[in-house]
Amino acid sequence: MSTDLITEHLDxxxxxxxxxxxxxxxxxxxxxxxLTGIQKLRELxxxxxxxxxxxxxxxxxxxxxxxxxxxxxxxxxxxxxxxIKKPKKLPEVTEEEKPFELPPGWKWVRLGNIGQIxxxxxxxxxxxxxxxxxxxxxxxxxxxxGFDEKYIFSGRRDISWEGLERSxxxxxxxxxxxFSSRAPIGYVAIAGGPLSTNQGFKSCVPYVEGMSExxxxxxKRSGQLIHxxxxxxxxxxxxxxxxxxxxxxxxxxxxxxxxxxKVDELMALxxxxxxxxxxxxxxxxxxxxxxxxxLTRSQDAAxxxxxxxRLAEHFDTLFTTEHSIDRxxxxxxxxxxxxxxxxxxxxxxxxxxxxxxxxxxxERLVAEGRIKPPKKLSGNQVEEPSFQLPDGWVWVTLTQLGxxxxxxxxxxxxxxxxxxKIPWVTPKDMGSEDIFDSVDHVTDKAIQDGLDLHEAxxxxxxxxxxxxxxxxxxxxxxxxxxxxxxxxxVSFFDDKVNKYVRLMLKGYEKYIVANLTKTGTTVExxxxxxxxxxxxPLPPFEEQNRIIKKVDELMALxEHLKAHLIEANKVQxxxxxxxxxxxxx
Numbered sequence: 001m002s003t004d005l006i007t008e009h010l011d012x013x014x015x016x017x018x019x020x021x022x023x024x025x026x027x028x029x030x031x032x033x034x035l036t037g038i039q040k041l042r043e044l045x046x047x048x049x050x051x052x053x054x055x056x057x058x059x060x061x062x063x064x065x066x067x068x069x070x071x072x073x074x075x076x077x078x079x080x081x082x083x084i085k086k087p088k089k090l091p092e093v094t095e096e097e098k099p100f101e102l103p104p105g106w107k108w109v110r111l112g113n114i115g116q117i118x119x120x121x122x123x124x125x126x127x128x129x130x131x132x133x134x135x136x137x138x139x140x141x142x143x144x145x146g147f148d149e150k151y152i153f154s155g156r157r158d159i160s161w162e163g164l165e166r167s168x169x170x171x172x173x174x175x176x177x178x179f180s181s182r183a184p185i186g187y188v189a190i191a192g193g194p195l196s197t198n199q200g201f202k203s204c205v206p207y208v209e210g211m212s213e214x215x216x217x218x219x220k221r222s223g224q225l226i227h228x229x230x231x232x233x234x235x236x237x238x239x240x241x242x243x244x245x246x247x248x249x250x251x252x253x254x255x256x257x258x259x260x261x262k263v264d265e266l267m268a269l270x271x272x273x274x275x276x277x278x279x280x281x282x283x284x285x286x287x288x289x290x291x292x293x294x295l296t297r298s299q300d301a302a303x304x305x306x307x308x309x310r311l312a313e314h315f316d317t318l319f320t321t322e323h324s325i326d327r328x329x330x331x332x333x334x335x336x337x338x339x340x341x342x343x344x345x346x347x348x349x350x351x352x353x354x355x356x357x358x359x360x361x362x363e364r365l366v367a368e369g370r371i372k373p374p375k376k377l378s379g380n381q382v383e384e385p386s387f388q389l390p391d392g393w394v395w396v397t398l399t400q401l402g403x404x405x406x407x408x409x410x411x412x413x414x415x416x417x418x419x420x421k422i423p424w425v426t427p428k429d430m431g432s433e434d435i436f437d438s439v440d441h442v443t444d445k446a447i448q449d450g451l452d453l454h455e456a457x458x459x460x461x462x463x464x465x466x467x468x469x470x471x472x473x474x475x476x477x478x479x480x481x482x483x484x485x486x487x488x489x490v491s492f493f494d495d496k497v498n499k500y501v502r503l504m505l506k507g508y509e510k511y512i513v514a515n516l517t518k519t520g521t522t523v524e525x526x527x528x529x530x531x532x533x534x535x536x537p538l539p540p541f542e543e544q545n546r547i548i549k550k551v552d553e554l555m556a557l558x559e560h561l562k563a564h565l566i567e568a569n570k571v572q573x574x575x576x577x578x579x580x581x582x583x584x585x
Contacts, residue, residue: 112244
């Protein structure tokens with residue numbers, strides 16, 4: 001049976017893990033890991049179930065054709081007793097429509113032929129008498145968000161009997177199969193008792209008992225296909241008429257029960273695998289974090305070298321996920337800015353002398369009128385980060401190293417400002433560490449009319465963006481450019497320090513994102529005066545170059561680890577696809 005292919009390859013399903021945005025840990029959303037292999041396994045189980053490949057057929061079972069005859073009799077009775085409206089005649093299932101061949105005893109039918117398709121409604125929200133603390137159970141699609149059980153008994157709100165009667169909501173019996181038809185399409189549950197829904201559902205009330213759980217699993221499997229048949233502009237929605245025409249692969253009723261029992265069993269197995277895998281991921285990430293912390297606690301480069309050597313012995317078992325490699329990269333940058341990555345040389349010119357030269361260059365530029373005297377900052381001084389600098393290093397603010405300037409957006413309606421040759425950089429262009437060009441360009445006229453032009457070698461960073469809560473984009477511009485109002489630029493008094501400052505700010509990314517004040521919600525803004533008052537560590541110039549060289553070397557190692565991981569995942573994916581194809585063939 002195809003189930004053997006499932007159980008024989010459990011290691012394949014549990015090893016496929018995807019990290020959203022390449023960051024985060026845990027399971028779920030917003031940068032967290034997803035157990036994609038187990039999700040694919042769940043999808044495969046449902047696909048095998050509806051194709052008749054999950055349990056053996058029994059020639060003694062009453063065929064689905066007999067079940068359909070009973071459904072027709074029951075449908076006629078319900079209509080005669082006035083319990084349902086006269087069912088609409090649905091188109092016959094054509095050979096061209098049938099997506100795959102069914103086992104003996106099965107039948108292709110339309111959903112509306114085996115159950116009543118029921119919509120919903122919402123009473124007027126401003127009428128208190130339509131709502132109740134303990135009345136008619138009433139659901140919206142939001143009540144099924146994150147709901148992973150089979151049966152649901154109530155939602156967040158109840159409506160009153162008057163609200164039910166005065167709206168298009170319908171009271172459906174226990175066993176009704178609920179299917180969200182918009183915002184989003186595809187949530188499925190079974191009514192654990194009598195309940196109603198809002199208009200975001202097209203539910204199926206089976207005409208005979210004993211079919212709800214099979215239809216539940218069939219609709220879970222078919223959610224994406226139904227979504228593709230939906231229509232709409234602002235949001236997609238499946239109509240009642242289209243829902244009624246959904247094709248259902250209908251097994252004999254006894255086989256439906258065996259299928260449901262087997263799917264329940266295999267889904268429980270998936271739950272256990274998911275928990276075990278999550279526990280393993282958590283344990284692995286805790287181990288990685290603990291071992292990397294030993295590196296950041298190293299007192300100097302010599303101690304770091306010993307700790308690194310012990311860590312390197314286990315690279316092949318430690319750095320096997322995107323999360324662990326990302327954590328390694330973060331640790332490398334942190335060690336770099338703490339002065340732990342390369343040894344200090346007491347014979348080198350200290351950073352204080354470099355800073356004096358930079359100060360002299362600033363005074364010369366002011367005296368020559370090439371730059372304005374730096375403004376005194378109004379922001380509060382920010383405390384230095386709590387670690388001791390190595391000998392020869394000094395704390396500096398970015399205002400000691402260069403001049404800050406901003407940007408703006410020239411009037412969009414003025415065609416003389418746009419489609420020129422000067423790059424105009426916005427946050428969407430800040431995807432790499434070096435800026436050579438941008439999506440949009442401005443003209444010399446825009447510069448003449450007040451848009452700042454920044455020279456090559458300057459540093460750009462984002463101060464207003466929807467991504468500031470999780471990252472701090474920073475880049476060196478390799479060409480003259482202008483920027484919009486969401487960016488600031490630093491023109492260095494000595495641009496030989498620009499590569500180290502870029503590295504330093506990336507090393508401080510987590511600190512900047514977590515600790516510096518930001519305003520706004522959807523789009524956050526960094527308080528620039530506070531940021532430029534922030535103290536950062538500056539090493540001697542020669543040590544800066546050694547740090548950059550070492551970071552480049554170690555980042556290349558991380559890229560190699562990632563490339564190996566991508567290749568391994570590719571092989572796993574191809575193997576999984578092969579197993580899936582073999583299972584459903």
